[in-house]
Each structure stands twice: as structure tokens, then as C-alpha cells.
Amino acid sequence: MLFSLAFVLPAWYLYRNGRPLLALAPAFTALILTAATLAIFWQDRQDIQAQYDLGTLMTELQRSDLYGNSDLREPEETLFLFSTASQALARGLEYDTLRRDTLRGVMKRMADWTIRYRNLPQWAPGSDWDREVYFLAHAGIVLGHYQLATNDETYAPYFQRIGRYLGTRLMKGHYKHLISHADESLLRPADNAAAIYALTLFDAYYGETYARDTRAEWTAYIDKELHYAESRLPCAAFTTTNRCSIEPSAAATGLYICYRAASAVHASADDIPYREWLHYFKRFSGNPFSLSVRPNMRDGEVARLCNAGLSPLECDQYEDAIGLWAAAEYAGGYTYFRLFAGYVFDRWFGTPPAYAVMRPARRVRALTEVALRTIGEAH
8 A cells, every 4th residue: 555655746746747648647557456455454354365276275175196106106205185175174264154164174185085094104003203293293183173173073083192192202202303204313303393383282181281281392492403504493404412404494494383373372573483483584575565475594595405494395396375375374474474365466467276187296286386375375
């Protein structure tokens, strides 16, 4: 709105100096900018964009080939999609009252996929769950959102097993991180933050206090031990001896602060990790309707081993959607508006992606971005 005022002044000047026709150009520009600003604001307040993206998720998550295991996609990528989608659908229950039964049906289908050994072999007896926090976090999120949304305890034994294991293990380990994947020895703050978010869902359903007891000590542990270089951000991954293994990236660090905020009672725009994240990763633009997030900490420098720090996700794919979610969680109004505006303009003037013709592996990645931004749009 303020930017549009810059065009009002020359329009007024030209009109006062006897050039009314010339004054129409800046006046019309100011009108277009004002109308676009108000339209985008309306899209957000009336959840129009959120309902559009929620509808896309519901449609695509009902396709049977996403639940098979016959293609070459990574099952942990599918688990992350179902985790973020379940969170988006759970939030959608609050503003999309007409499609609640469909939302719950899709959430049940994702929960059913999540508890199958053929999809996630981590369910096998003897699996070392101390080295599987990624699986525990996101499987717990899928099951937790379904159970809270429906009060159906069909999958309660699985949800209870995850919740009690995470809660007792984190406290027993003095709130230190668990290893993300069995085939490596890296600990990722993003995955452990997601685990604490899963514990908040467990606590909400069963009346426990695992998340409350864990969150403060775990955050203090990060603040004391795990900052990267001159920043006040944790590394994307570090070793069991607290040595930084992979520097922060926008997506890995963004997921950490998003899950950190989502598991807290409240989050503030003055929260240090969020302010630091903006400082290093926000890419400024002269256009008031656009903003982007760069994947690396410093402009022109590629984040070292970025994919390993974000595994199993790919770098340079989800940063803007994660940024939208972070801005929503931390009440970062102006940042949120500029990221949100980009998606609105894409819907107005762009061509919708043809998800149906994508192979399942590619569709999983495309829908993951939709799910991440839908979480933010439901703030």
C-alpha cells in the first residue's frame, strides 16, 4: 500500500500542472497496486488460496498409485509428504467444514500406509530406533494427526509405541538428539524438532507431558552446544560428539524453526532462530509482491553437502514453501505477505501443474511443496 503512494505523488503533480492525461498513467498504476494488495489480503483472510491448495492435496492424495511401492521412489520421501499433508489436512478441518469427511478419509489412508512393514521396514522387531528419529517423528505426526482428528484408535498401538519411546528416550538421553537414519551417524536438529512436535500430538491426546518436559531442555542444549560459526543457528547436521558436519541450509534450518514453533505454546517474530534465519536466507527484492529464499547462507556460495543435511529431501526445492510456513508460525507479516503473494499470482496467471501425468516419485516431491505451503496458509 505504501509503495502505491509513490505513484500518487507524480499523478497529483502532473494533474496540478495541467497534464491530466499524463497523470492517468501513475494514477492507474497506484490503483492497480492497491487493488492487487487488497485482493491478496482478501485471499489470505478468507482462506481462498488455502482451500485451493487443500483441494489439490485431497484430490491427489486419493490416487492409488501413491500408496503402492512398485516404482523407484524413496519411501521416506513419501513418509514426509504424508507427514506434512496430514498436518495441512488437520489444519484444514478448522476452515473447510464442508469437506471434513473427505479430509478424515484421506488422513486414514495415509495412516494405514504408515503402519505397514512393507512400506517402512523400521517397524520390524529389533530395529534400532535410537538411529531412526526421522521415521519416528514423521510416522508419529501422521498417526497423531489422524487420531486427534477422528478419535479413532485403530492405530493407537503404533502411535503409543512411538510416543512413549520418543518421550522416555529423549529424557533418558538428557534431551540430546537421536540419529536420523540407521545407515549414517548424523544428528539433524530438523528431524529432532519434528520428533518433539510429534510428542506434542501424543501429549494432546493422552494427557502426557513429554513435549513440555523435553522442549525447554532440548532447546537449551542446542543454544549451548550447536551454533554454527558466527550465527545463532544450529548446523544442518552434526556428529555424536557435537561437531558440525554440515552447515545450515535454508530448508533444513527452516524445518527446524517451523517444527520448533509448531510444538511451542506460542512463537514470536522476535524469536532469535527465526530472525537469524531471515538474516541469512531471505533474498530481498525491489518488487513489493515477491520474495524468495535462497538455499545457501551466503549469496553466491553453494551450501556444502546440502542434500545430506536435508536427506531424504532434495535441496533447492522447498525453501519458499518452508519460508511461508515459518513466517506464519512466527507472525512475520510482511515476509509472509510477499511469499504468499507469489503463490496467488501463480494461481491467477500461471498454468496449474499437471500432477496426474507425473510419475509417482516426481508427484511426491511436487505435492510436498503444496503440503508445506498449505500448512502456512492455514495460520
